[in-house]
Amino acid sequence: xxxxxxxxxxxxxxxxxxxxxxxxxxxxxxxxxxxxxxxxxxxxxxxxxxxxxxxxxxxxxxxxxxxxxxxxxxxxxxxxxxxxxxxxxxxxxxxxxxxxxxxxxxxxxxxxxxxxxxxxxxxxxxxxxxxxxxxxxxxxxxxxxxxxxxxxxxxxxxxxxxxxxxxxxxxxxxxxxxxxxxxxxxxxxxxxxxxxxxxxxxxxxxxxxxxxxxxxxxxxxxxxxxxxxxxxxxxxxxxxxxxxxxxxxxxxxxxxxxxxxxxxxxxxxxxxxxx
Numbered sequence: 184x185x186x187x188x189x190x191x192x193x194x195x196x197x198x199x200x201x202x203x204x205x206x207x208x209x210x211x212x213x214x215x216x217x218x219x220x221x222x223x224x225x226x227x228x229x230x231x232x233x234x235x236x237x238x239x240x241x242x243x244x245x246x247x248x249x250x251x252x253x254x255x256x257x258x259x260x261x262x263x264x265x266x267x268x269x270x271x272x273x274x275x276x277x278x279x280x281x282x283x284x285x286x287x288x289x290x291x292x293x294x295x296x297x298x299x300x301x302x303x304x305x306x307x308x309x310x311x312x313x314x315x316x317x318x319x320x321x322x323x324x325x326x327x328x329x330x331x332x333x334x335x336x337x338x339x340x341x342x343x344x345x346x347x348x349x350x351x352x353x354x355x356x357x358x359x360x361x362x363x364x365x366x367x368x369x370x371x372x373x374x375x376x377x378x379x380x381x382x383x384x385x386x387x388x389x390x391x392x393x394x395x396x397x398x399x400x401x402x403x404x405x406x407x408x409x410x411x412x413x414x415x416x417x418x419x420x421x422x423x424x425x426x427x428x429x430x431x432x433x434x435x436x437x438x439x440x441x442x443x444x445x446x447x448x449x450x451x452x453x454x455x456x457x458x
Contacts (some may be wrong), residue, residue, distance in 0.1 A: 189199055200256070215256070222249045250286040295382035328419040333413050343407065347374040350400060354393060362389045367452045 201252045202208040228234050229242045257279050261303030264270040271280075360363040363386035364373065373386040387395050435453035449456055 193263045196259055197265070200260055218249060218252060222246070225249070246286060250283055253279070253283045255270055261414075295389060324419060328415055331421075332414045332418040335404070336411055339410055339414070342412055343378070347371055347378055350374040350378070354388065354396060357393045357396065358390060362393075363387065374400065378407065380404045380408070 198205055199207045201213050225245050228238070229246070235242070258277075260270060260279065261267045271277045317353055348371055351374040352367055354373065355364050355367050355370040358370075364370045369386065370453075376383055377397055380401060382401075388394050433448035433451065433453055433455060436448060436451040
């Protein structure tokens with residue numbers, strides 16, 4: 184293979200492996216994500232003792248096949264990349280390396296194969312498939328809304344922290360340091376899991392007053408959980424209205440789900456009002 188053909192091959196490989204906006208690039212990413220999902224499922228199945236004893240050999244064979252495929256993909260990424268070192272030390276480059284190394288380490292270090300579950304992080308590559316304008320716009324809208332509501336959420340979280348400290352201290356006094364409420368930190372821990380309606384049940388109030396307070400906290404928890412959602416939702420609505428290319432509502436059929444900058448309704452075809 185001469186240099187010209189080699190460069191052409193590297194360019195084609197680069198477009199397929201690194202570019203998600205080409206037909207072959209999209210197909211490659213979909214296949215890659217499918218293999219990653221299969222790999223994760225195999226690792227999870229292998230962690231079940233019953234299946235490991237019954238299907239141990241087929242699972243290990245499947246694991247090796249996937250590891251070899253990932254190894255070939257990793258080598259192709261290095262070879263076809265214009266800047267191999269930049270790829271090797273990038274976040275996804277390190278993740279790609281960690282995705283193949285556990286199986287090989289399993290030959291030397293016992294139980295190292297269990298680290299193969301780190302391949303789940305490779306699912307971050309799904310973002311490359313979704314690199315379309317409306318997905319990026321939606322992500323920017325969400326990030327901007329979170330930034331604008333950060334101060335309100337911070338104040339709210341400070342209020343929650345003060346509340347659980349207060350409620351935990353009260354329960355410590357009410358339960359008289361017994362029934363699991365042996366210290367104020369433990370009582371605060373109980374207040375947190377009760378306020379968030381998790382309720383592990385490892386600490387339970389026994390006194391009538393303690394049960395009454397815990398009931399109040401649980402009911403309060405449902406209201407408190409909804410507050411951050413409401414704050415972000417309001418900011419998203421305000422940000423959406425202020426966006427210059429926000430989708431418009433059709434004056435004829437009322438459809439509001441249009442792509443940013445659309446001139447015609449996607450349902451009835453009527454012309455949207457100009458801003």
